Amino acid sequence: MFEQKYPEIKIVEVGPRDGLQNEKKAIATEDKISFINALAEAGLQNIEATSFVKPQAVAQMSDSSEVFEQVFSPLSQKGKVISALIPNMKGFEQALALGIKDIALFTATSELFNKKNINATIDESFERQKLVAQEAKKRGINIRVYISTAFGCPYEGEIPVSQVLNIYKRALEELSADEVAVSDTIGSATPKHVQTVIKAVKKDFGLKKCALHFHDTRGMALCNILTALENEIYIFDSAAGGLGGCPYAKGATGNVATEDLVYLLESLGVSTGIDMDKLSQASSFIFEKIEKSSTSKFLTSYLKAKQSV
Numbered sequence: 394m395f396e397q398k399y400p401e402i403k404i405v406e407v408g409p410r411d412g413l414q415n416e417k418k419a420i421a422t423e424d425k426i427s428f429i430n431a432l433a434e435a436g437l438q439n440i441e442a443t444s445f446v447k448p449q450a451v452a453q454m455s456d457s458s459e460v461f462e463q464v465f466s467p468l469s470q471k472g473k474v475i476s477a478l479i480p481n482m483k484g485f486e487q488a489l490a491l492g493i494k495d496i497a498l499f500t501a502t503s504e505l506f507n508k509k510n511i512n513a514t515i516d517e518s519f520e521r522q523k524l525v526a527q528e529a530k531k532r533g534i535n536i537r538v539y540i541s542t543a544f545g546c547p548y549e550g551e552i553p554v555s556q557v558l559n560i561y562k563r564a565l566e567e568l569s570a571d572e573v574a575v576s577d578t579i580g581s582a583t584p585k586h587v588q589t590v591i592k593a594v595k596k597d598f599g600l601k602k603c604a605l606h607f608h609d610t611r612g613m614a615l616c617n618i619l620t621a622l623e624n625e626i627y628i629f630d631s632a633a634g635g636l637g638g639c640p641y642a643k644g645a646t647g648n649v650a651t652e653d654l655v656y657l658l659e660s661l662g663v664s665t666g667i668d669m670d671k672l673s674q675a676s677s678f679i680f681e682k683i684e685k686s687s688t689s690k691f692l693t694s695y696l697k698a699k700q701s702v
């Protein structure tokens with residue numbers, strides 16, 4: 394352990410979407426835009442900016458068109474990848490009209506979670522999103538597919554690895570996924586479980602397209618990421634300051650904090666290109682707006698140390 398030289402790591406910042414979607418207090422559209430711009434300025438290369446979902450399902454994302462329109466072109470021109478979560482053809486058409494080049498589709502290993510989250514069975518979710526994937530591919534749009542509840546479901550409990558593989562295969566074959574984000578929706582994964590899932594994915598599909606998306610509900614996210622790194626996963630999602638949670642996974646907290654992930658990676662000799670001062674400013678800005686404190690241990694100590702200087 395720790396002897397190998399890691400390749401470049403791709404970080405997908407999901408704070409503006411996964412991080413904010415669960416916030417009950419309405420956040421002003423211009424604050425979301427400022428947050429995304431600040432994340433880009435801090436050096437984040439891949440940012441999931443919003444979701445084109447039904448406003449009645451997630452009110453916080455109801456300004457997705459305004460947010461996406463304001464950030465997409467300017468940041469794309471700077472070489473940033475600005476993506477959005479898309480549930481169906483209606484959401485895709487809205488995003489397409491704004492020029493989207495990278496979409497994220499989503500389904501789950503669990504029937505009950507899918508029913509609550511997107512009002513569809515697993516099969517229905519594939520049928521719906523197949524149409525989106527076909528249209529996206531015709532236009533050369535990149536497709537990421539999230540597999541929620543891959544490490545456990547709030548309604549169905551344990552999920553067999555065979556079911557993760559089954560959904561992974563369908564994401565590749567039916568949705569032409571360029572990237573598959575195996576997701577720990579409720580933050581129940583542990584390193585041993587993570588290694589088991591990665592080995593199974595590696596055996597059946599290889600790991601080139603595999604990303605991991607950890608929520609940090611039980612404080613295991615960094616341990617899981619370290620395990621994943623040692624098992625040749627090089628794409629990780631995170632949210633500034635550890636923002637977030639899923640509206641349909643009660644009690645699940647935010648994604649692993651981007652600051653914590655960056656600190657870990659830099660300590661392993663991986664250059665992230667992220668300016669911690671600017672990232673901490675972006676996080677402080679948005680946490681002030683949502684009137685909460687960051688859960689990131691690194692960010693908290695970093696800000697305290699700065700104040701004491």
Ligand code: HMG
Nearest residue numbers: 445446447450480483484510511512539541542576578639
């Ligand atoms: P539905 O009600 O079954 O949809 O919702 P429908 O097709 O029956 O349409 C009902 C109405 O909604 C219609 O309007 C549609 O036009 C409208 P009406 O005719 O009644 O006036 N509608 C829409 N409006 C705007 N944008 C749309 C849209 N689609 C339909 N895209 C649906 C099904 C999937 C749309 C809904 O359940 C939904 O939007 N769900 C999203 C839930 C969500 O965002 N969850 C959180 C994100 S997933 C997540 O966080 C997990 C992840 O982070 C990974 C992990 O951690 O596990 C990715």
Ligand code: MG
Nearest residue numbers: 411578606639
């Ligand atoms: Mg999530």
